[in-house]
Amino acid sequence: MTRPLISALTAILLLVVAAVGTSSSASAAEDVHIDVANFYFCDPSFLNNVCETTIAAGDTVVWDDVGGLHTVTQCDDTFSACPPSGGFDSGFLNPDDTFTQTFDTPGTVSYWCSIHPVQMRGRIIVEAQETPTPTPAATPPPTTMPTSTPGDGTPTASPVITPADVPSTGGAPNGNGDSSLLALIVALGIAIASASVLTLVGTRRR
Template sequence: MRILPTLLATLSLGASLAAPAAASVGTAAAQTTVVIEDFRFVPRSVTVNAGDSVRWINNDNADHTTTSDGPGWDSGELPPGSSFTHTFTTQGTFTYHCSIHPDMTGSVTVQ
């Protein structure tokens, strides 16, 4: 029979894939959404836990960016309807702006 080794390999693969998921229960990363509308980041300030991600969604009718003031992230131009996600692994408060409209500002606090 050639089918048995294949079946065993499949079961073995399934078990190894399932293990990390079980280990991460209780520590699953969360995602916070910031909406870009009316030339503003809403909410302007968010607080997340280290390991979480923030997703910016451009619901405006103009292109925008989410660009960290310091080293960190830069979405590039986000056309209306598009989004950008960044995962935060370092604690601290990170301010950002839109590089097209520098008066648009926000911050992400990572605890």
């Protein structure tokens, strides 16, 4: 086989493996919206108060100006430096303007409107993203029928039969759907690859 054909074959097999492996995915980052209005963040109950919004690390906060001229300006924890060095500042927001900020680091970030610093304050609480634990392939517990021993009334613990102990002779065992599907997909991939090889070889001979 020539190199391009081998690469094509490898690519097809990789595609098959990728298709099989896409079943698990990490939880996606979200957009969290916060209203900015006269004269509050979040909702009117936070007038002269601090609206706290909890998000997950990696989420993006979208402040939507739904009325009035405001800013979204980061502050230090005590609202004494706004913005602190390197902090964000939206500048003036008019109605229908939005300001977005993505928070990747767990912690608490305070902000206010620099035009209405007493009425309008908020905090973003960034919680650590849970690391998605990969779900191991579920091994179906072996179903062991309780063996009734005639005459012997003593109940004994059912023997634990691990899949390795099951003899490979006889009919197809149940619960093998995943590996059968995988085998089918791989076989399909190889078939497609062979077909491509034959087509390519045929094209070259012409």
